[in-house]
Amino acid sequence: MSNVIQASIIKKIAMAVSGLFLIIFLFQHFVINITSVFSESIFNQFSHFMGSNFVVQFIAQPILIFGVIFHFVMGFVLDFQNRSSRKIKYVKYKGSSNASWMSRNMIISGAVVLSFLILHFYDFWIPEMNYKYVEFLPDDPNRYYDELSHKFEDLVKVVLYVISFGFLSLHLLHGFSSAFQSMGINNKYNYLVKTFTIVYAIGIPLGFSFIAIFHYLNH
């Protein structure tokens, strides 16, 4: 196995598959969160299901955490290898003349997203784990909406979230279509992939920003 993953192309494909997996997860996450804007009770029902369902908690969640860790560790490994493949740098290097900022700085946008994930885990995941599996507090199917809205009282937090969503957007503007190329998909449907990339990469982070701002203003 270690021998298989040594090949550069396999690493690329693994990166693409984990990235696409995160993209699917993110969509699911968005669909649930956006309900909080329309209906407190629907949001609570969804959240309670996700938070108490055995398959979600003990199968999907570990896979997701593995996927995130795999993606960013592999991202750092690849970036390190790529940087060290040119020990003597150019005195003058005009990267902007032939490639987009997004494609050249995936490690920067990725690192911002990683910092955000740490903050996000601290905000929601750790208290949640603590509630359920450390302190074994009583099950309350209606607590989720209030917890969410309480988190967005702080303007600084809302600003941090929105900035992070901006970087997520930059990450996805390159990442989404790039993942298809990595997996060997480059054909007559390219325009569909490119269009969908723009719709998703701007739409989803914008939607998440809207949710954060909505709850801030809703106090």
Add this chain to the structure above:
Amino acid sequence: MKLKLKIWRQKNSNDKGKIVSYDIENISPDMSFLEMMDVLNEQLTSDGVDPVAFDHDCREGICGSCSMFINGEAHGPDRLVTTCQLHMRKFKDGDTIHIEPFRANSFPVIKDLVVDRSSFDRIQHAGGYISINTSGNTQDANAIPIEKNSADKAFDAATCIGCGACVATCKNSSAMLFVSAKVSQFSLLPQGKVEANDRVLNMVKQMDEEGFGNCTNTGACEVECPKGISLENIARMNRDFLKAKISS
């Protein structure tokens, strides 16, 4: 035209090397970049200075040897050209021009602007060929019908001249465009299909061993490639590699 040149000078592979500035005058906008370098070298020789070493051969965009990184871009600011096909009219009077060798660990500098690209040869040797019996009873290639679309794509891939601009320009020093062109030019044709699996596995293995970086699909190679080799070739190589890996 009057120009200031900032050129990478390095005596040999062990020398540290540095940028040296030269002033040059009376350059015609109709000169090619290499002719401008010739003028500079005449001037240096008459001043008793070691001329700038650079690779060149055909001077018409087919040999791929004229590797120069000009003003931060492989083969300079023009598109779909090699350095020998670049003209001085692309620059303005009074410009400062930075000239560096192609850089990558896998392309060590030999002297000044001359780099060792034998890593590309070793990749070719690992599988960039078809095995046929040439003892006199070889079948005429035209006797095998080939679908036009595949033939065109194979020909497009085969226009790669192995110049290394893709590696030089890639922020990761990835050789994927070169290798994918060399894999595709055979794998799309019936004669090349027979050894397709071994070819892609061996060439990619050699590419990795040479220490080229990993592709991150920035697309810079495709923009800087003098022959317009398409990223489609990289996607094809990725799927061929995966298929070969699974079936081997």
